[in-house]
Amino acid sequence: MKKDGIRRKPVELHAPAEHDADARDGGVQSVDRALLLIETLAEDDEGYRLTDLAVRTGLSPSTVHRLLTTLEKRRFVQFDRSESIWYIGARSFSVGTTFLRRRSFSAQALPFLRKLRDQTRETANLAVVDDGSVMIVNRAESREIMRTVTKVGGRVPMVASGLGKAVLSTYSEDEVHAVIRRQGMPKLTAKSVVRAGELCKILQTIREQGYSVDDEEAVMGLRCVSAVVYDDRSEPLAAISVSGTTARVPVDRLPVLGKIVRDVAQELTTALGGVVPVVIRTA
Known part of the structure; x- marks a missing residue:
């Protein structure tokens, strides 16, 4: 695959x-x-x-x-x-690491990824948007037995990933439709979101609760919970997530993981000198 x-x-x-x-x-x-x-x-x-x-x-x-x-x-x-x-x-490798040095927050984020991994016992990821996709730039692997689907440096379409949808939730409707026009809405699994209207409703929910969920939309058997890390202008700098198998991340665990991921994302934002935008949460 x-x-x-x-x-x-x-x-x-x-x-x-x-x-x-x-x-x-x-x-x-x-x-x-x-x-x-x-x-x-x-x-x-x-x-x-x-x-x-x-x-x-x-x-x-x-x-x-x-x-x-x-x-x-x-x-x-x-x-x-x-x-x-x-x-x-x-x-x-040495040429590729220049990208990470330019985005120096990757190293600064590692202690927060480890904290997220230890609190949830799932793999914690850091990703950035690059050329219309989200790219994994750092990771703290779970100590549990699991399959790592996307390795560091791997890419996933924004519309088909929790990380990407978290960032998309900060975009205007016009910007979201521009992304859809550029990369489409690929049907990676039977649960992938393939309609723009449905995606926009999901993005509104993400804005209200402060975290996104990938419920087997990119890979069957894998769930992911993500939140945005902001820069000093309250613009999306990156996104962090935890990912695990559906057996270890059942649906009723998602709100608990969502709060943990959201809180750690806010802590990382503050540590990097960023500012979390003020929004009204419903959860």
Whole structure:
């Protein structure tokens, strides 16, 4: 499932034409393909053989090999010669962490995520909005046995996640519809919200109670409770959540978790110098 949605291109049978195309467009095509390889390798910790990577990306094996050897020299990928498998490289990690350094609150949030994890015994997550999706940037894993569906760096559509809906609840109706037009309302499970009118009603409830719920809307068998972290202008900076299996997070536990998540989000907001907007709660 984690490999769904990968951008694919038609298999190109003539390697010399690829070189000619690269020359004509100043190498932009090669850059795009190299980044596609890095993105694909980053999806699977177990790595890929060259032929499998070619199939996943829709590129010819010769093109994949040429780009991988260049990326290996720059340490963006690495090659296990004993197993003939390619992995994401150390340089990709060091470049990627620049994003987190720019958003320095990620490290500051970790003690609050641990507190949230210890109070609920569920996995606590920190996420930011990036390009219309929510991206997990930090996490405190539950000590209970569970499956981690979205790893750090993973993305989920805003409309299909508790984290995303929490942030959407701070948007105006026009801004919400702009998000829907941009990314649609994907039906990831049988319980996904796929109608704009229903989503708007849910967002109003979130505004009133101060937390959102993902009730198996992104992944069957998994529930998530989220709240917004605000900046000094009372604008959404990030969102935090706890997620757990439906067996450990039954429906009657949601209000209790919602209050805990909301309170910790307010504490983190204050610690970061943010300001929680004044609203009237009904719960």
